[in-house]
Structures are given as structure tokens and as C-alpha cells.
């Protein structure tokens with residue numbers, strides 16, 4: 161269906177397509193071709209009986225290239241065949257001791273280590289659903305995440321034992337079986353798994369365990385943090401796994417490429433686009449426990465890495481490292497990710513050489529993706545007619561103050577003009593499904609927006625503000641919540657941040673809006689980290705800010721922190737900082753205030769603070 165629709169669309173719409181996007185015709189055509197190829201494959205796999213899953217793709221590689229390195233981890237090398245056998249052992253240990261049967265959900269609380277991958281493969285072989293817990297969460301959050309996936313079994317890395325012991329009484333009440341990846345356990349409520357794996361046979365598991373699985377079955381839960389509230393468990397189906405897997409192929413990843421994965425495996429970037437994409441291609445993965453600026457290029461050099469992944473601030477962290485003669489001594493040719501800012505992107509290329517940066521757009525639970533395939537710096541993709549026909553999406557007018565889409569008198573939304581910023585919404589259809597969040601009807605409903613253009617239609621609310629320019633390039637503008645309104649104007653935090661980091665003394669900046677008594681909207685505040693050995697240079701900051709930003713966008717307050725807090729995917733945390741505001745009574749960090757008259761930032765004093773709080777001073 162998918163393919164036929166697409167093909168028909170191609171024939172019917174070719175002439176307008178040619179006219180509309182002539183300068184990029186071949187690039188667009190090539191992209192569409194790749195896209196359709198994936199569509200054809202997805203449609204073929206969806207019909208194949210028995211269902212052909214990503215695991216089957218892996219097993220095919222095991223047969224074809226048993227000796228090829230699959231995982232390189234801290235100087236250990238595991239071939240495809242070894243990985244297969246290890247995962248058979250894990251699967252057998254779990255089946256024999258935890259009594260798992262197909263369709264059961266198992267929570268996985270492991271860091272980036274080979275055990276994670278053996279477990280992932282093992283659960284796939286057993287036809288089970290893997291619930292991938294973020295290994296940074298603790299206590300209430302951990303229990304919340306565990307509970308919302310409905311698992312009865314929890315698998316824990318040895319080094320996370322204490323985190324689990326903290327919540328063990330509650331787990332025991334719920335009859336949860338807890339297994340730890342070590343050979344022994346000194347806690348009677350935690351069972352050792354290592355010894356059981358060692359004793360288990362490495363014979364393949366019967367295919368029949370997966371008989372009930374199809375394209376629409378759940379494969380995993382991945383938790384999305386969002387900007388507020390507790391994490392939500394996004395339902396990841398086998399359809400979704402395949403769709404994410406194809407990204408690498410679309411970007412021209414070849415079987416001799418080597419990918420470096422240091423992003424957390426409990427997120428979709430690391431696991432779906434990284435690991436599963438690599439499995440689809442049959443390539444070698446260099447796995448690292450975590451992202452480290454000091455290790456990054458060493459690892460790339462040592463293992464002849466050709467592909468890297470980035471999220472959020474990663475490229476800038478790399479640009480912030482001291483320059484070295486060996487900056488370009490690597491073979492990295494492609495960087496796949498999202499969240500790179502335009503200035504960083506340019507600096508990164510300038511410094512580390514000719515690397516194809518492929519900025520992609522998509523959300524774990526989202527139902528559309530964009531890829532920058534043309535080389536326009538800063539763009540996340542292009543608006544292509546057929547793509548838009550297949551995945552009807554739209555940028556609609558959004559009121560950032562009331563934080564809701566603008567509706568006309570008849571209650572419908574309005575698409576923005578080219579060049580204007582709007583909220584991305586994507587029609588929920590069979591080929592663009594939204595599978596929602598586990599046991600969270602409210603949040604699932606919240607992500608859907610109804611009656612957008614006509615009564616009864618349902619769209620996925622991406623929560624992202626995008627812009628399409630007159631050449632049809634798509635640009636990411638902001639995440640909702642990453643914009644605030646002050647003096648009747650919208651301020652994009654990312655824009656202010658990109659100005660602050662131009663200042664010589666500032667290493668990192670996180671900008672957010674804070675409430676001020678007696679004022680509407682929020683005024684800008686920045687939390688900054690200074691460069692090693694640099695002093696806060698108030699004059700310099702003021703000059704730069706005043707030069708680049710309109711008065712309403714200039715941060716009124718600056719807070720100096722030793723480090724900028726980020727989420728598991730290296731996105732900056734804003735909500736907490738915003739709540740703390742500029743409260744002198746609770747904040748222990750140095751605070752500065754923008755003094756308009758003095759034309760500089762001055763240290764925050766008690767009298768300034770009182771004047772603002774008592775509404776005597778107007779900002």
C-alpha cells in the first residue's frame with residue numbers, strides 16, 4: 161500500500177515537484193528514492209510470515225559474517241557470532257529462572273555495556289518487551305517508571321545495586337523479581353544472574369517463541385523526559401524499530417563503516433538510530449559507557465571510527481576542548497544527530513574537518529522525521545511535496561503566551577505563511593501512527609490535537625516550533641517552553657544563548673524566563689558557566705548582548721554556575737532554574753543584574769532585590 165501510494169503520488173506530482181524545487185531537484189529526488197525504498201522494505205516486512213523483525217536481520221548477519229566484530233567495548237571485541245551466543249545464554253537463563261513467556265515486559269536497568277545489548281537481543285529472542293529504564297533515575301522516579309510499564313521482572317547492573325536496594329521494599333510488595341548481573345548476591349531479595357547465564361546453553365532459541373509477534377506488537381518502552389513532570393513510557397512497536405533503523409541506510413552508511421556510540425542506550429537516539437541502525441547495516445559498533453570529551457577523538461582514532469552520533473550540546477562540548485594538532489587525524493566522515501546550533505555546526509566543521517553533519521529531526525514517540533540531505537547549514541530538512549502528501553504535517557499558528565494553538569472563530573487552526581514560525585503537527589494515520597504512552601491516557605491525549613482543520617481530525621502535537629523558508633528548507637526554531645514572552649515579544653532562549661557564548665569569558669549558557677512580581681510574561685535570565693581561568697567580564701557581556709539583542713531579549717539576570725545541568729540526552733534543564741528565578745534568599749551562586757543606566761551588569765544587591773520584589777523598580 162505504502163509503496164503503491166507513493167509511486168502513484170510520484171507520477172502525478174512529478175511536474176509540480178520539478179517546478180517547485182528545481183535547484184534541489186536531484187537531491188530531492190535521491191532522497192525520495194531512498195525514502196520510497198525504505199517504504200517498500202517496511203511494507204514487505206510487515207507482510208512477511210512469520211514476521212521479519214530487526215532480530216531476524218541480526219541473525220542473518222550472524223550467518224553471513226559470524227567473525228565480523230559486532231561490539232568493541234573497552235578493548236574487548238565481540239563478533240556477531242559471539243553476540244548471538246551470549247544473548248542465547250542470557251535468554252535461556254531468563255527463561256529458565258525468571259519464567260518469562262512471550263509478551264512479558266521486562267525492565268532493564270543497565271548502563272552502556274555489552275550486557276545491555278545481550279539483554280536486548282535475548283528479550284527479542286524470547287518475544288518479550290524491553291522497558292528501558294534511564295540509569296540515572298532513582299527513588300520515586302525509578303518506581304514510577306518501573307510501574308508504568310507493567311513489568312514483573314527487573315534486571316539490574318551490578319553497579320546500580322544500591323539504587324535498587326533503596327526501592328526494594330516496594331518492589332517486594334509488588335512481587336517483583338529482581339536479578340543482578342553478578343555471579344553472587346548478598347541480598348536475599350535480589351537474585352544473581354551472572355552465574356545462571358554462565359551455566360546456560362548457547363543453543364538458539366525456538367523461533368516459535370516469537371510466533372505471536374507482528375508489525376504492530378510492542379517491542380519496547382522508551383522513556384521520554386519532556387520538560388516537566390515524571391517521565392512517560394513511549395510505546396515502541398516493531399514498525400517503529402524498522403522505521404528508525406533505516407535512517408543509517410538512507411544516509412549512505414555502508415557495511416564497512418564503524419559507528420561510535422556513546423549516547424545512552426535507553427534512549428531512541430543511541431539504541432534505535434544507533435545500535436539497531438548498525439545491526440540493520442551489519443556494521444561494527446564501538447560502544448562507550450558515556451560521552452567524554454577527552455576520550456572522544458582518541459576512541460575515534462584508535463578504532464578507525466567513520467560515523468559518530470551527537471545530540472544536544474555534544475558538538476559544542478567538542479568544540480570547547482583545547483585545540484590540538486591531531487584535531488583532524490581521524491576518519492570520521494558522517495555525524496548523525498540533532499540539536500546542533502548553526503554557529504556550533506560551522507565551528508565544528510572548521511575545526512575537525514570535512515565531516516558530513518546530518519541533522520535529523522524526530523521524536524521518540526513522534527510520527528514523522530526530517531533529514532537534512534542537502535548540506536544547507538542549520539536546516540533540518542526540506543519540505544518535499546510527496547513526503548508531505550504521505551505524512552500530512554502542518555505548521556500552525558501558535559500563541560506562545562497562552563501556550564496553545566491559535567484558533568479561528570470556527571475553532572480551527574490556521575497554517576502559517578512561508579517564512580513564519582509555527583507549531584509542527586502531524587496527522588495521525590496508518591503509516592504515521594502514534595502509539596502513545598503506557599498507562600498514561602492523559603499524556604497520550606495531551607500529545608494529540610483534535611479538530612485542527614476539520615471536525616474530527618487528529619494530529620500529533622510535536623511541541624516544536626519550526627519554520628519553512630521560501631526555498632522549502634525546514635528549520636527548527638524552538639521547543640515549546642524554550643520560548644518566553646516579555647514586553648509582548650517572543651524571546652527564543654536558544655538565540656540568546658548563542659549570543660552569550662560569543663563572549664570570551666563564557667563557556668556555556670542556559671537561558672530561560674523568570675517571573676517578576678508586577679510584570680507580565682517572563683524576563684530573561686541566564687545561567688552561565690565561565691571558561692577555565694576566566695573572570696566574569698560584566699562590560700564585555702553587556703556590550704555583546706546590547707550589540708546583538710533587542711532590549712527585551714537581553715538577560716536581566718545572570719547566575720554563575722560551576723556546571724550547567726543537562727538531561728540524559730544532554731539537553732539543558734530549564735524548568736527548575738526558572739522556578740528558582742533570581743531569589744537571593746535561596747540561590748547561593750553569584751548573581752548579576754543588568755543595570756540599564758550603568759550600561760553594564762552589576763552584582764545583585766539586597767536593595768536591588770527588594771526594589772524588584774516590592775514592585776518599586778520597573779524592569
Ligand SMILES: *[C@@H]1O[C@H](CO)[C@@H](O)[C@H](O)[C@H]1NC(C)=O
Pocket residue numbers: 333334335
Ligand atoms: C505475591 O506472590 C505470592 C506468592 O506467589 C502471592 O501469594 C501474593 O498474592 C502475591 N502478591 C501480589 C501483590 O501479587
Ligand SMILES: *[C@@H]1O[C@H](CO)[C@@H](O)[C@H](O)[C@H]1NC(C)=O
Pocket residue numbers: 462463464
Ligand atoms: C585502522 O586503519 C589502519 C589503516 O588502514 C590500519 O593499519 C589499522 O590496523 C586500523 N585499526 C584498527 C583498530 O582496525
Ligand SMILES: *[C@@H]1O[C@H](CO)[C@@H](O)[C@H](O)[C@H]1NC(C)=O
Pocket residue numbers: 411515516517518519532533534535536537538
Ligand atoms: C547537512 O548539512 C551539512 C551542512 O554542512 C552538510 O555538510 C551535510 O552534508 C548535510 N547532510 C546530508 C545528509 O547531506
